[in-house]
Amino acid sequence: xxxxxxxxxxxxxxxxxxxxxxxxxxxxxxxxxxxxxxxxxxxxxxxxxxxxxxxxxxxxxxxxxxxxxxxxxxxxxxxxxxxxxxxxxxxxxxxxxxxxxxxxxxxxxxxxxxxxxxxxxxxxxxxxxxxxxxxxxxxxxxxxxxxxxxxxxxxxxxxxxxxxxxxxxxxxxxxxxxxxxxxxxxxxxxxxxxxxxxxxxxxxxxxxxxxxxxxxxxxxxxxxxxxxxxxxxxxxxxxxxxxxxxxxxxxxxxxxxxxxxxxxxxxxxxxxxxxxxxxxxxxxxxxxxxxxxxxxxxxxxxxxxxxxxxxxxxxxxxxxxxxxxxxxxxxxxxx
Amino acid sequence: xxxxxxxxxxxxxxxxxxxxxxxxxxxxxxxxxxxxxxxxxxxxxxxxxxxxxxxxxxxxxxxxxxxxxxxxxxxxxxxxxxxxxxxxxxxxxxxxxxxxxxxxxxxxxxxxxxxxxxxxxxxxxxxxxxxxxxxxxxxxxxxxxxxxxxxxxxxxxxxxxxxxxxxxxxxxxxxxxxxxxxxxxxxxxxxxxxxxxxxxxxxxxxxxxxxxxxxxxxxxxxxxxxxxxxxxxxxxxxxxxxxxxxxxxxxxxxxxxxxxxxxxxxxxxxxxxxxxxxxxxxxxxxxxxxxxxxxxxxxxxxxxxxxxxxxxxxxxxxxxxxxxxxxxxxx
Ligand SMILES: Nc1ncnc2c1ncn2[C@@H]1O[C@H](COP(=O)(O)OP(=O)(O)OP(=O)(O)O)[C@@H](O)[C@H]1O
Ligand SMILES: Nc1ncnc2c1ncn2[C@@H]1O[C@H](COP(=O)(O)OP(=O)(O)OP(=O)(O)O)[C@@H](O)[C@H]1O
Ligand code: SF4
Ligand code: SF4
Ligand SMILES: [Mg+2]
Ligand SMILES: [Mg+2]
Numbered sequence: 001x002x003x004x005x006x007x008x009x010x011x012x013x014x015x016x017x018x019x020x021x022x023x024x025x026x027x028x029x030x031x032x033x034x035x036x037x038x039x040x041x042x043x044x045x046x047x048x049x050x051x052x053x054x055x056x057x058x059x060x061x062x063x064x065x066x067x068x069x070x071x072x073x074x075x076x077x078x079x080x081x082x083x084x085x086x087x088x089x090x091x092x093x094x095x096x097x098x099x100x101x102x103x104x105x106x107x108x109x110x111x112x113x114x115x116x117x118x119x120x121x122x123x124x125x126x127x128x129x130x131x132x133x134x135x136x137x138x139x140x141x142x143x144x145x146x147x148x149x150x151x152x153x154x155x156x157x158x159x160x161x162x163x164x165x166x167x168x169x170x171x172x173x174x175x176x177x178x179x180x181x182x183x184x185x186x187x188x189x190x191x192x193x194x195x196x197x198x199x200x201x202x203x204x205x206x207x208x209x210x211x212x213x214x215x216x217x218x219x220x221x222x223x224x225x226x227x228x229x230x231x232x233x234x235x236x237x238x239x240x241x242x243x244x245x246x247x248x249x250x251x252x253x254x255x256x257x258x259x260x261x262x263x264x265x266x267x268x269x270x271x272x273x274x275x276x277x278x279x280x281x282x283x284x285x286x287x288x289x290x291x292x293x294x295x296x297x298x299x300x301x302x303x304x305x306x307x308x309x310x311x312x313x314x315x316x317x318x319x320x321x322x323x324x325x326x327x328x329x330x331x332x333x334x335x
Numbered sequence: 336x337x338x339x340x341x342x343x344x345x346x347x348x349x350x351x352x353x354x355x356x357x358x359x360x361x362x363x364x365x366x367x368x369x370x371x372x373x374x375x376x377x378x379x380x381x382x383x384x385x386x387x388x389x390x391x392x393x394x395x396x397x398x399x400x401x402x403x404x405x406x407x408x409x410x411x412x413x414x415x416x417x418x419x420x421x422x423x424x425x426x427x428x429x430x431x432x433x434x435x436x437x438x439x440x441x442x443x444x445x446x447x448x449x450x451x452x453x454x455x456x457x458x459x460x461x462x463x464x465x466x467x468x469x470x471x472x473x474x475x476x477x478x479x480x481x482x483x484x485x486x487x488x489x490x491x492x493x494x495x496x497x498x499x500x501x502x503x504x505x506x507x508x509x510x511x512x513x514x515x516x517x518x519x520x521x522x523x524x525x526x527x528x529x530x531x532x533x534x535x536x537x538x539x540x541x542x543x544x545x546x547x548x549x550x551x552x553x554x555x556x557x558x559x560x561x562x563x564x565x566x567x568x569x570x571x572x573x574x575x576x577x578x579x580x581x582x583x584x585x586x587x588x589x590x591x592x593x594x595x596x597x598x599x600x601x602x603x604x605x606x607x608x609x610x611x612x613x614x615x616x617x618x619x620x621x622x623x624x625x626x627x628x629x630x631x632x633x634x635x636x637x638x639x640x641x642x643x644x645x646x647x648x649x650x651x652x653x654x655x656x657x658x659x660x661x662x663x664x665x666x
Contacts, residue, residue, distance in 0.1 A: 017485065020403050026485075048489020049515045107513075154358065158351055165428055165511070166382025191514040194382045194544050195588040199598055202590075221517045224590030228597045234567065247594040263521040267547040267590050270575060274526070275551070277519035281472050282490075 003077070005215050006036040006059060006101075006183060010072035013058045017066055017311040026285045028054035030239035031072070033312075036183075041209065041216045043230030043247070045223065045262065047282055051239040052219045053106050053187050059217065060103035060185050061085045061093050066247045076100065078182075098129055102181035104172050106219075110161040111172045118171055126179075129179055138178055145174040148204055150197055163297045165192035173201060177208050184208070187215045190225055198222075202229050222315055223266055227251055232318070238293035239282045245319035255321045257298050292324065339506055339538050340393070345402035347388050350665040362388045364562035365402070370506065373536040375528055377570070380559030380585070386542045387428070390510050393540070394425055406506075407633075424499035428511040430491035434483035440494055441478055447501045467497040468528060477486065489516035496524065500531075510542045516550070525552040532581040546589055550574045558582045561618040568643025578645045580623045617648065625649055 010033060015026040028051040036042045044052050054067065063069055065247035070259040074085040078100055088096070097103065105111065113121055126138045143153050160168055169192045176184060184205070190198045206229060209216055220226060226233055226247060234248040235243040235258065243256040254260045261278040283289055289296050295305040305324050310318040313327035347363040359581035363385040370376045378386050393404055398511040403410055407422065427433050431432070434440060444464045454460035465475035472495035483491060492515055499507055509528070513521040525548045543549050550570050551555055557567040558579065566579040577583045590598065603622075617623070617630040629648050637644040637656035644656045 015485075017394070046517065047489030048520050053487075107429055154351075162349070162351060164383035164387060170382075186516070192382065192511065194380065194384075194585065195546065195590065196585055197382050198544075199588045199602055201599075203601060221515070221521070222590065223518055223526070223592045227592045227594045228590045232593075251592060251594055262518060263592070265522050267522065267551045269547060269550055269589075272551055275522045277526070279521040284571065 004035040005038045007075040008032050008034040011058060012071040013054055013067055014070045016068055024286055027288055028285055029058055032198055032241055036215060036217060038200055039213050039215055040231045041229050043226040043233040044219045044236060046236030050236045050280055052236055056170050056185050056187050056219060060101055062103060088205060099181060099305045101183040101186045102176040104176045104187060104189050112168060114160050118158055125175060141172060142178055145177055149174060150200055166197060169193060180212050183215045185218045203231045238288055239285055243321045248318050255315055255322050255326060257300055258294050260266050337372055338369040341405040343367050343403045347392060348400045349455045351482045360561050366564045368557050370538050370540060372538055373532050375532055375539045375541055377551045377553040377556040378458060378542045379546060379556060381550055384559040385562045386559060387510055390508050390542060394508060421505055423506045424502060424504040426495050426499050426509040426512045430495055430515060433495050436483050440481055440483055444498055447498060451502050453501060467500045470500060471497045489520050490517055506538045508540045513545060513548060521548055528552055546574060565646045572643040578640050579647050580625055581619045
């Protein structure tokens with residue numbers, strides 16, 4: 001594991017919606033500091049709607065209206081040089097996409113053209129990114145990856161609607177790994193899969209990662225997948241990263257009250273005792289709570305929690321938590 | 336024994352490919368199961384094994400190649416769509432695809448209310464909508480005037496459950512309803528299914544890859560592989576003591592939420608070929624650690640193993656399920 005390859009600094013990305021002439025702002029990513037290291041698997045987990053997909057869009061330089069970059073920056077390190085994504089032209093971004101950074105968005109259907117056979121989607125993709133010499137090799141690799149993912153090459157003749165949800169998901173993963181990108185960003189890439197195939201996909205991602213020495217950023221709700229593949233995990237709540245540590249510590253020593261709920265709500269085999277979910281309801285990101293956004297639902301909330309967002313405290317060498325219970329925070333800042 | 340829904344010898348064959356190279360895929364291959372009133376029944380198994388196709392046929396979105404669906408004792412005729420009875424409602428895998436991005440979400444609710452004449456005034460309609468939304472932890476005010484893009488996947492999924500509840504259905508067909516939501520919301524959604532079953536006698540056909548929640552909330556479960564049901568029984572039987580080698584592989588592949596117990600060893604998916612659909616005998620033979628000669632020649636029938644039904648030659652000593660069934664009906 002090496003130096004930072006992808007960095008977010010005080011990143012803020014909001015949706016600005018125009019509703020009957022009034023602008024409504026949704027603070028989906030709110031002051032996120034993040035450093036993703038070369039050749040690691042970084043997992044992101046958190047409540048539905050807390051801003052994970054939005055964060056990935058920002059990291060993948062895929063910000064489009066109504067989403068707007070409101071502050072901070074995203075920095076890539078390409079061939080040793082640091083590049084502020086905001087300074088890139090559309091054309092430069094297009095070129096970096098898929099070759100430097102491959103992004104598989106949530107809901108794989110959106111990537112596949114519904115009126116095109118899978119073969120033609122692949123062909124278009126390969127032709128628009130590679131020169132003639134590399135094309136044959138790319139096609140061969142595509143076939144190889146499909147087979148490794150348990151899909152017969154025959155499915156290249158199918159239209160997306162003729163494939164099951166899990167098949168479509170694998171088709172897009174095979175596509176994303178094709179151009180040997182330095183960073184692969186996957187938004188829920190295994191949710192529609194059975195656990196055997198899921199294991200195969202995770203295996204392929206890991207294999208690609210060790211072969212190409214690249215970096216994987218993975219959002220999933222499946223904590224079992226995080227436990228199996230992630231080196232480090234960031235826990236997100238209401239647009240902010242509230243805890244970050246090695247997978248071992250997130251599962252073994254979860255510290256933020258939200259993380260503790262998340263880990264405790266996991267069902268276990270052989271145990272049917274009612275599992276509780278996090279009390280209260282998710283915060284509105286249009287009007288997030290003051291101070292620590294978890295305070296309305298937190299059993300440990302104190303006066304200060306309602307007024308001020310805590311900064312990060314390092315509770316162990318590679319483990320940071322933003323919660324007043326562990327300290328006022330000095331390293332980095334979450335708000 | 337009362338049955339709310341009965342699926343008998345259901346088969347669905349698709350054709351794939353161009354005129355020159357047509358491939359037939361038996362997506363659903365002669366499956367039978369039933370769901371009792373106030374029961375949560377899970378359908379799990381391989382990606383692409385025919386779960387959604389089965390659900391779509393039950394709802395009338397797709398025609399079966401052969402077989403019957405009996406709902407409430409009524410055989411569904413060729414052109415009748417069970418779907419349009421208020422007794423069955425559906426929740427789908429991808430909440431993003433459920434809603435048209437150009438329409439407000441509340442319009443779907445008002446439309447359902449209108450179609451089924453569930454209210455006589457707008458006020459009454461709003462009250463009904465609000466009551467159903469509260470069951471999933473939302474309120475009418477949360478969605479009034481909003482478009483689908485303003486919600487996250489998890490929020491949209493809860494919204495589509497609330498909409499399904501508008502007609503007070505007796506059976507909910509939920510195709511991977513929790514795959515898009517976080518662990519805590521997953522629990523709240525399956526707890527909601529539990530409550531609907533226990534307090535309102537609602538049955539749920541719960542299609543899922545999440546076997547831990549299936550274990551937690553379901554009464555019975557069927558495991559499908561390549562269009563066939565390979566094992567069926569109570570969740571205790573099937574998930575705690577799996578008998579079919581595929582179920583055993585499935586059970587062993589569930590990722591544990593513990594980094595100290597990562598998957599060990601590699602698995603090969605590469606020999607999962609569509610050919611398995613065409614092959615004689617057991618479709619798992621190519622990957623089964625217990626494969627025998629007979630497995631490649633004869634399609635295994637279902638055997639009754641301690642009350643569970645298992646389609647595997649390893650249990651050839653056991654009575655056949657169909658014989659057990661006839662015997663019990665004769666009594
Ligand atoms: N295109 C959009 N327009 C307006 N608001 C949006 C849009 N996309 C997302 N949002 C809002 O931004 C917030 C964050 O959404 P995001 O999709 O990033 O969440 P998420 O953590 O990925 O959720 P999930 O786990 O359900 O996928 C949510 O409140 C959502 O309603
Ligand atoms: N319209 C169609 N035309 C041709 N083949 C189809 C069609 N719909 C489904 N299939 C095929 O039928 C099989 C079963 O698909 P289905 O969607 O029912 O699977 P599933 O069990 O729901 O899978 P998943 O868990 O991935 O959602 C797949 O092989 C798929 O390719
Ligand atoms: S800062 Fe306060 S409210 Fe926030 S999680 Fe910590 S104790 Fe709870
Ligand atoms: S029938 Fe034979 S090949 Fe199939 S699962 Fe049983 S032992 Fe394995
Ligand atoms: Mg998301
Ligand atoms: Mg499906």
